[in-house]
Amino acid sequence: MPDGPGLELLRGEIDRDAPGAVLATSYEKERAALIVDAVRIIEVLAWLRDTPGQGYRFLSSLHVADYLPAEPRFGVHYELLNRERVERIRVKAMLSSDSPEIASCVELFPTANFQEREAFDFFGIVFTGHPELTRILLPEDYVGFPQRRDFPVGGEPVTFTYSEKRYG
């Protein structure tokens, strides 16, 4: 992982090529993270992947966390990995709850295909430009996004034949 000063240097370099794209940095528990403007996420990911000397070419994981009640509420996490330097960095884009929409990075990282579909399936994040943005684990006709924090646990009624008979 880049250490604290390394992360600030990295931010400085991104700022030179894409001013204003990085909103903030965070360095916690020895993990470095860049908080990026959601509109310019592809720009930053492409910069990290293709700039000589950076080479974060491997997307380990793409996942979403719901920070309810904070606003903007959804955080899309991109865990990037530089295999030459053995460094991980997290790129995070925050999305508001009224328009959870972000550009798809499948063109840059084909591995994101299933993971973006999963994020859409469970959080309702719309990845624009995704080749096939459909539900992946839940049934196609499912209504709602169950991993959101305001979706209750046990919100799905289970009908057993016993209770059907008894309570109709």
Add this chain to the structure above:
Amino acid sequence: MADRGPHTFPQALVDEDPAAPTVAELYGELDADRTTEVMTVNIGPHHPATHGVLRLVVDLEGEVVRDLKPVIGYVHTGIEKSCEDKSYWKVIPFVERMDYVSYFFQMEAYCGAVERLIGLELPPRAKYLRTIMLELNRIHSHLVWLGTTALDLGAISMLWYCFRERDRILDLFEMAAGQRIHTRYFQVGGVIEDIPLGWEAKCRSFVHDMPIRVGQYEALLDRNEVFLQRTKGVGIVDRDRLLDLGVTGPLLRAAGEPWDLRKAFDYLAYPEMDFKIPVGTVGDNYDRYRVRVAEMVESTKIIGQALEALPGGPFIAEDRKYVLPPRSELSTSMESLIHHFKLVTEGFRVDPGEIYYAIEGPRGELGCFVLADGSSKPARVHFRDPSFVNLQAFKDMAMDSYVADMICSLGMLDPILGGVDR
């Protein structure tokens, strides 16, 4: 009495009959612009060759796969959501049930993530015990893979031989943890119990036997003409394409990329272990088989070294805010009783923060993301399951091959559908 001496086949049967019609004479030349009908076939979700509840929608031209789409989600149980409603230590048995063949790895990914969130350092003995268990689990997982995949290719006896050794590993798990699968042996801060007397000797005898057994598997398969023809040169995907698709683990190493998180990152007792990373050359199904078999031998080496160097001392961290006090203290110490009560009723709280912790599972990078919001329950637990990500490479592996080779490639991909669907 008939002559039972050395038998020779009649020469006519050995030589090819020159008068026999060739394939071209029988069926006509297969010209390029001949159009065949493309047929869409549904395989699964309930099919023994799909290694779980996986549905494949396959477009076939004759017997050749022209398009393929995996349909998943049939065993989705919402484990990640359920975890948000459980206190930290009650999440452990849940996550074990995701990838039900590599349960120790799920536990390690989750416990390791939580330990890093709260900054809890493991005692050396716990690190070694965890390393031993993980490597035993890796062998177990590869044995299940080898048995079932060889079964797909018609080598039924391999299943029994593999499951014989698997049973010895499960015996070791049962002896240490009380359960054969889903052991819940890892605890935040260490392991839940020390290994019992006699466990080490039993494990040593397994470490001694296992390389011999692997040699026997190789003797059965490595020179088996059917196995070689079914695997060599089949399902080749090149290194760069695999990396683009996010594939990790034995599949990536079979294509010649020596990437292993056990070497790359510093976790548990792996930095002190001396082992090699087996890699393949071309990345076909045969390489995938060779890499996994070689990994089993490397894992036994790690277990042997860890047993030799197993340090004494506590098997779980001493921090009473996170770790249950020993049973014996409860009747003498008021302090311990309070800690015990707090931990059992509410569980420990974790300060707000988030972490992504990845380890090398038997199928590749197994990552766990935990988001803590300050309460005693995690606000989000997400698993980056290698089976889920690797499944994206299946289309590349099976494209333009025969249906039978597609089944072989699926076995070599080794997806565990419990992990895919979570």
